[in-house]
Amino acid sequence: MFNLILFGPPGSGKGTQSERLITKYGLKHLSTGDLLRSEIVAQTPLGIEAKKIMDKGQLVPDEVVIGMISSALDNNPNAKGFLFDGFPRTVAQAEALDKLLKLKDTQINAMISLLVSEEELIKRLLNRGLTSGRSDDTNEEVIRARIVEYRNKTSVVADYYKQFDKLAEIKGEGSIDEIFEALQNEIEKHMVV
Numbered sequence: 001m002f003n004l005i006l007f008g009p010p011g012s013g014k015g016t017q018s019e020r021l022i023t024k025y026g027l028k029h030l031s032t033g034d035l036l037r038s039e040i041v042a043q044t045p046l047g048i049e050a051k052k053i054m055d056k057g058q059l060v061p062d063e064v065v066i067g068m069i070s071s072a073l074d075n076n077p078n079a080k081g082f083l084f085d086g087f088p089r090t091v092a093q094a095e096a097l098d099k100l101l102k103l104k105d106t107q108i109n110a111m112i113s114l115l116v117s118e119e120e121l122i123k124r125l126l127n128r129g130l131t132s133g134r135s136d137d138t139n140e141e142v143i144r145a146r147i148v149e150y151r152n153k154t155s156v157v158a159d160y161y162k163q164f165d166k167l168a169e170i171k172g173e174g175s176i177d178e179i180f181e182a183l184q185n186e187i188e189k190h191m192v193v
């Protein structure tokens with residue numbers, strides 16, 4: 001199996017690049033943001049609670065997202081690998097993911113982090129907010145709160161993988177094609193041929 005984490009602040013291009021990477025490498029895409037938004041659309045109790053938190057730009061509690069990822073792993077027993085997008089976002093989530101993968105006799109092969117300036121993140125998210133219908137993209141204050149959550153709780157997750165020599169950083173600014181190319185070059189260094 002090949003298991004990859006695509007990492008970066010909100011608006012760094014994780015969702016955009018994940019779409020291309022899953023097609024190229026045949027990985028199963030697991031985006032906690034997408035899973036939470038499906039719960040919101042279905043108006044489940046989990047979705048209703050999650051929306052309140054997401055609309056403030058805060059992180060949903062660890063146990064909720066860990067539970068969603070655990071079920072998604074169980075529901076895809078034949079996957080040849082997973083692309084984790086937007087997860088893990090805290091060290092507790094990273095530790096839980098390690099345990100879940102270990103139970104399946106597998107592990108994370110690499111984390112690739114997309115580096116993008118704050119000014120560019122805000123520009124991209126406000127721009128997406130014009131068409132996405134996402135309430136967390138339309139208000140600059142909420143976008144800034146998401147970036148602060150990233151700085152305070154999520155950026156340390158990169159150090160967690162760095163200690164195991166699994167972290168690679170690439171520039172997340174430039175055209176979508178250029179970034180996709182850089183991602184492929186990095187992934188292929190980590191893939192066993």
Ligand code: B4P
Nearest residue numbers: 010011012013014015016032033054058059060086124128
């Ligand atoms: P996510 O759904 O993960 O969303 P995101 O971080 O905002 O977006 P992403 O980074 O994927 O967007 P992309 O750059 O592709 O999270 C939403 C919320 O859910 C969180 O705030 C949190 O509340 C909750 N949540 C999710 N996972 C959680 C977890 N594990 N724990 C706790 N809470 C969790 O796209 C941005 C825009 O940039 C797009 O419009 C795109 O077209 C554009 N773009 C992309 N690449 C570009 C480029 N190279 N140049 C110009 N524009 C580009």
